[in-house]
Amino acid sequence: MTTLLKSATIIDTSSPFHNQTKDILIIDGTISKIDDNISTEDGYQTVELNDLHVSTGWFDTSVSLGEPGYEERETIKHGLNVAAQSGFTAVAVNPNTQPITENKAAIEFLINKANGFATDLFPIGALTQKSEGVEMAELFDMQQSGAIAFGDYKKPIANDNLLKIALLYAQNFNGLVMSFPKNKAIAGEGVANEGVNSTILGLKGIPSLAEEIQVARDLFLLEYTGGKLHIPTISTAKSVNLIKEAKEKGLDITCSVSIHNLFLTDDELHGFDARKKVNPPLRTKEDTAALIEGVKNGIIDIITTDHNPIDIEYKKVEFSTAKDGTIGFESAFGALNTILDLETIQRSLSITPKQRFGIEFNGIQENSKANLSLFSTKDEYTFSEKDVLSTSKNSIFFDKTLKGKVYGSYNNNQLILANHA
Structure with missing residues (x-):
């Protein structure tokens, strides 16, 4: 052709x-x-x-497609077609399916199912069995079958020693470990950013500290073990500073931010619209400004849609009981183009994510x-x-x-x- x-x-x-x-x-x-x-x-x-x-093809490092197990939310076929129409030539698919993507067979299922599409699919394997945070999954076998990283989607690793062992073990095959930045004990049953808006609205809050204390712990462990760590979807100004300091120390650390956390603040909560319920939650104007600056200066390496389809029956309910998550393919560029220049968008959606996740980068020549x-x-x-x-x-x-x-x-x-x- x-x-x-x-x-x-x-x-x-x-x-x-x-x-x-x-x-x-x-x-x-x-x-x-x-x-x-x-x-x-x-x-x-x-x-x-x-x-x-035209830009070098965009790569989204955090995508949920539903299949297998939640095909009513999105199938692989339809999801990849939407991604292609939205400008994405590659996606990394999270292991939040049923069953969880935790072994060689599950990785191969996703790769085979996605064969022949315009948009390439790269699986992320679960870091722990059933993403329960107890026993490490079969990381090496999954990488041999095509997994590009390992993490439990939206589930923090509470066991410090487990993350330490994972960081040490993955070095044997240059594996990339992902750790979701949330301390569940501090976050508790919170559903929105802890601050003025959550207080006014009577919503249980998730303090910034719940993210920052986890980021600090992960960075301490990385400094001790060595290895490669990626922290997905940070949302606070302090997290940006912590990662900046870690990079200055020479640690092999990268992080991403969701487009909605760059674009929106917790002022959005005043309509109690459950479509605005995401994890991590929308934060303050000060956090958003720090995140945008972090993207511009390269402290935040990667931008992601954090595309996560949710059935209407889990969203058209009371805010506190609704599931977290938003779709993001179709709105991605239009949102980013209002707040960032094209070179920064290309770097954060194409060059850096492909480098970090070991995906072939093809320049326009x-x-x-x-x-x-x-x-x-x-x-x-x-x-x-x-x-x-x-x-x-x-x-x-x-x-x-x-x-x-x-x-x-x-x-x-x-x-x-x-x-x-």
Whole structure:
């Protein structure tokens, strides 16, 4: 298949064509030519779109798809198609399925099920058996089968010694350990950020300390053991500072932040809308400002949608009893484009996550594999249910003003365009 992208502004800091508007000719999945004007010939699939931008393909490091076990929330097939239409050429899938992704067979099931799609799927294996935090899972076997990291999704490792052993053991095969930053004893039964808003609304609070004390513990353990640690979805200013200090010490540490924790604050809670209930919770304006600055200066390495479809019967209930989680594919770029520059978005959604998780990075240059996200930076719009492609509709971004829309993606010799493109 031959595809010609006309007048595409290239966003790739690793490319000699960065910030230049060029035609891109792709033949059988490989970028054949990049030039000012490439003539269209018979048989070309030509893409000519308003304000077309292309970036190296985006990689989302925290995605939940439901299958196996929760197919009513999202199947692998449909989820990967939504990801592709939303600009993502790769996703790392969390082990919060039924059964839990805790062994070689479960890893191979996911990889085989995702074969042939435009968006690549990379499994994250559970760190502990059944994600119960008691016994370590079969990490080496899972890595041999294709797992790219190990963590218990949204479940902190309370046992200090277990995390210490995991960090030591994983060094034998260069494994990446993930540790969710939450101290359950301090968080208690909290459902929202502990602060002025939770007090006014009568909601049980989760203090920032519940996250920060866990981050501090994890960093102490990492300093003792060595190894590679990734802390997903931090949400507080103090966490940013703790990770900054650890990096200055030379520890092999990375972290991510969810888009909604960059974009929204706990002021959103005043409608008791359970779609705004997420884990970690929305924090304060001061936290959001610190997180955005942390992304800009590279202390926060990775941005994720933390895409987590939840059935309506678990969201259309009282706030305190609703399940945590929001979908995030469709709103990702529009939200980020309102608060960050394109180079920072590319670094945090493409370059750094691929480096950290050991995924092949393909720059935008001739003779390189075409792995591209296609989007427009213009046009503000109010995000609504008509913009949602996911099976579940639990978006935290409804009624928010976003800027820029995704046209789709190109990967694995497949062009996937969004319905509105």
